[in-house]
Amino acid sequence: MARCRHRGPKAISSSARPTPAPETIAKEGVARGTTKSFTLSSKQSTIYNPGLIRDDVAGCTNSSIMTTVTAPDDKSHMVVTTSHPGIWSRTIDVYVPAQYVRGTEAPFIVVGDGGSNAYKDLATTLDNLIAQRRVPPMIAIQIGNGGQDAQGSQRGREYDAVSGAYAQFVEREVLPLVEANAGVKLTKDPDGRATMGLSSSGVAAFTMAWFYPDLYHRVLAFSPTMVNQQWPHDPSLRGGAWEYHSAWTGPAGPHLISKAGVLTPAEPPGVPLIAAAPVKPIRFWFFGGDQDLFYPNPNIPDGMHDWTLSNALTAKVLAEKGYHYQFLFVRNAKHVDRPTIAQTLPSALEWVWKGYPIP
Template identity: 50%
Template sequence: MNRRSGIEAIRFHPCLIACLIASTAFGQTPQSPRPAFPTRNPHTPGYVAATQLPDGAVPSPTADGNFIIGPTHPPAPETTTPDLTNGSVVEFTMSSADSKYYPGIARDKGTFGTPDPTDPAKLVITTSHPAPYTRNVAVYVPKAYVPGSEAAFIVGADGTDRMLFTALDGLIAEQKLPVMIAISIGNGSGDAQGSERGLEYDTMSGRYAEFVENEVLPRVETEAHVKLTHNPDGRATMGGSSGGSCALIMAWYHPDLYHRVLTYSGTYVNQQWPYDASTPHGAWEFHEHLIPGSKRKPIRLWMEVGDRDLFNPNVMRDNMHDWVEANERMAKVLAAKKYHYQFVFAVNAGHVDRAVKAQTLPEALEYVWQGYKPSR
């Protein structure tokens, strides 16, 4: 695909900060930061055809397809309420010492890795080692939840998502969404290859979904005094950056557990570590092979990318580290397979752009939950 150049300032994100740490010898010598990312034009040849919306507007929550929003991003009223008036939050901590799935790893500070000299798509990490962690879990419970009843829920990545809780607090009360529990799970620290967060979020397998199912959700039910549905149609996943790719990974490998996915700046790129020959290009495999080569799964997906999103921010020169191109390719293969999806290209937006999230989150949640019928 052609890329339109043009340098603008960007909003930094933890994923970017970690990815910018590169090395010239197996993970030891940091490299100088790269320039700001180019601004991509949503009308670039090869990108999906998309409907340009008036500035400040968002798509209809009932519309499938591709949309362009911006350049200004006024927040939705449901994301700006200062206090939770229709629900409460319960928090607890989990330790690596208690996990059978993730006993903990970390990459040495100031190190990254080097491409395998025989394969630039493969990263060699020599500075990752066992390390303990703790993670915080925050659970939003709406007042409308009836104790003892089985509730729908949404699982989010990267810790307490106050904006999600705020949006649900209003939308559930307005009966625009079903009564649901929201569960924000902290990551195990670090970012990208060689880190605990990278291991959890970028690994192409069902392991993280199984960790959530068997170690997190039982604690949620105990600590928050709720009962969570086992119906996959009443379960959603959500995240930004690698947390976004993780959200789709959970549903892709376990459609028996999750049918609804919401992602901001999804890391559908080559960031998996350790290397796996069955998915050699990590989450890039979604649009390269997995979705095109598989029968359509019962997944409904909302996704967003910014015009100044990440572009090749590390030492790997494998042509699989352009977040905009990756999300564009996702939209193309989802359409070809006739998935129910909505793709938002945000103009004047960086990586997991907070202003874009504040503008779009209520509509995104309504779109993701279209068609859900709670069990009586």
């Protein structure tokens, strides 16, 4: 029987509950922004139509993932047979600050996994920070994910793919609807555009800026999934997001491996993406916990599913390349730790937007 485990952003947070930052609490006399919402269906999409649906056991989240196996001779290649085309519908919530002047172009932040309880204080936090002139008056666009979690799901397809597809989905299909439905204009200046996410949407936030630094310069992520979650398997990048910071862990060197009964030379692991590329104009804030995730399925020991290690290795390679980044290693903190978010969200937003002009 499949074990019911959930890997995504609803994971239970640390038992230690520090006091939330004061900026997350509504204050008298502070002008409050408004939030407008609309829905988007896969029938309206070009990039993600059709979507993906995975047939899990009823009441057992991620049951397919807990029982799946990997391809012969490649533990980085998960085989998911229960995934098939389907229809998704998502909600998009648009926060518009009280200071927004209609008709003007505004800076904005794209927020993955929109609607998560982790963002319950986002509007209030922005109200306070904007009033204190610590961040610019910005539009915040929370985009719901396409559904489910991990390999074989629409959410996993969107967030864990190391490609520019999700950024193009946002640019071509979401942002025009935001402008039309919320009555705002969004800046084209990449220095005035930020991305934010948690878990897999956290690595998606980084991926958006990585593939399109001409669109996004500022990134904020909570427990980003810098591990091998990409699905379908991409032979050209076998380690998925793990390869941002580290080489693929599969067989390398002069050894021979068996593929369909034929012995062939093993392929080399390749150079990690961040190390191999020229420095990009990305400003990146992220945290990871000392009690973050390991992959729950013992059948997939690919060596590329340690969230705590992956975040530390990401910080290491960013430092070696000279990136502007801030990494918080949080003790007694679990995956997407809610108390940590409540304590750090205001300062993280302020750091991410440092250097941007505030009128």
